[in-house]
Amino acid sequence: MARLRTARRILMGGAALAAAGWALRDVPAELGVRPLTSGPDRAARIRRSPQFRDGAFVNPMPETTLVSTPPAGMVRELARDRDQRRPAGPVPLRVPSAGDASAGVRAVWFGHATTLVEIEGRRVLFDPVWSRRPSPARFAGPKRHHPMPVPLGELPQVDAIAISHDHYDHLDMATVRSLTAAQRAPFLVPLGIGAHLERWGVPAYRIIELDWEEEAEVAGLRFVSTAARHFSGRTLTRNDTLWGSWVVAGPTRRVFYAGDSGYFEGYRGIGSAHGPFDLTLMPVGAYSPAWPDIHMNPEEAVNAHLDLGGRLLLPVHWATFTLALHPWAEPVERLWREAKARDVSIVVPRPGEAVDTDAAPAVDGWWETLS
Template identity: 35%
Template sequence: MKKTLGILGAIVLLITLTTMITVRQKKFGQTPRGERLERIKKSPNYRDGEFRNFSETPTITADKSRMQVMFDFMTRKKIRLTPEDEIPTIKTDIKSINPEKDFVLWFGHSSYFIKVNGKTFLIDPVFSDYGSPFPFINKIFEGTDVYHAEDLPAIDYLVITHDHWDHLDYNTVMNLKPKIARIICGLGIGQHFEFWGFDPSKITELDWFEGVDLAEGWKMTATPARHFSGRGLKGNQTLWVSFVLQTPAYNLFLGGDGGYDTHFAEIGDKFGPFDLAILEQGQYDNNWNLIHTMPEQIFKIAGELKTTKIFPVHNSKFALANHPWDEPLNKITENHADSGISVLTPKIGEPIFLKDSTQTFGKWWEELN
């Protein structure tokens, strides 16, 4: 018995030491401290040592334990989680697009680039071959690795909605570092960037409904999302956000990740109507239906935001849930017929020209196995 307990103790110690060494790697970032932490403690959205959603939001909503849900997720029959064929992409020379063209260009999942009136915005870029701490987890779909840091022009604003690995990638931001003029993110996320050697004076951190003026007629406001955060052992130490980007020509909603709640109507009332809403559509599951948008909710959200167009993202690059890889795009195109809302479905790398009301996109995913 003593020998068995000794072996178990040694295993536990080994696991503990391995975990501690792993999370001390630079890429895991750093939890807020010092003046940054003191500011966080004053936020109305931070209670009992962590950030909270407006509504009670358990990560797991099924009537099961977390371990049961994980077991179910791992053992459930997998049906077409990843495409057999390569994802078709377009390698657009971003630097040479007519400077008078305003556009959004998608890199897959939730990474995209916006250029409006010469100003450039890069949102949640992940150019690595995986969306996790480790190369063997959450690998990208074949064909979705066509863009890299060197393909981008100077970045006026790097915008980060939250610090999950599929939205904030260490290797990507370090490769982009010389090009980034300014970073805009939720409270606490700046600690990661400062830990990674970015100039603190270039980092702007916002609480929900806090805004920053970028220039005359330009404003970026952090708005609520219903989600969670964390890239290490302790979660919810940084704030997850969506953004409203107001420019002289357009009013854009940048949704980030998150489930449905009353905040969409509040955002629509305060900042709408929107010319375009970029919304999460993918990686959902009934077991976590409060932290990711379910397919049947997206047009309700669009209506509450008072938008005329939606661009569904968070799909076509990683398999983070057990639905078929193309189900999010199939469902949104099936359900939108009577919505009165335009749905934009570009290929990766295919620009959405914001001034072109006649531009259309095909159902490119239907050609793939």
């Protein structure tokens, strides 16, 4: 009997080790590649970048001092207010109708930052993340508050996939691999991120790497890589790839996607050079006094939208993952108040709900019953 119990423990321990090994098997690939070691051509381009100094990319705009230790009371607040940072019930989802891409500007926000934008008959997918957790390990990291409204395999063919930076909640290896197999579109990325994509099996001919203010034409659309105030890194090493925002311009219509960014004066210059914009996709969540320069708050998002010359603001970077201490619905509540006070047009769709910028629905406060 004792031998039987010992054998059972050994088998159970082996099974646990095997399960742990399976869960961790993709972690080395998830961490990506240091781009300076991925080839001489890419390394030379990176070193020539005005944003690259002393071995890392930097924000050229002045930065305040980030809080180096957790703010007083953060641990207590994390434990005490957990329920406020997630929805009180199921998040309502919508399934967008299939059909031809809009001849104007139409957007489908799938949750967090993932957004499909149709502009003058073309489709652009921003920061696609379909995984359950934005993490290198399947068992760790924040879980989704809602499923994706559409399975990845049911997406229509897109014309371009644009990535803002390499953090896990914006660049997801599993999603990239699926899109590589199911789609034909190129990936437009800031400098250095092509090294990650190549490791994950994206062919080099489908990767377009750009520095700030460089541009490329894809499917009749002009893509301009523009500035953001953020940082990068998939390991403890930071800023070995560039981060940014995107201008997407058709013959007559324009869209701006801010990616992740703190507020900075450069939005006025982007608006003057590339705007005005029919639609801005602005991050409004995951802000904190502990990191004031890397995520803007809702009032700053309105400021940036006005600087850009935006006509309609669609908030992103909220609702799907808990990445900061603020209550779940606070970003859109603050945004709605600020927009009304400053006569700014916004739309707050449910995940999966299609928005035509020429006939945008009124804000109906659908999130209020969940906060």
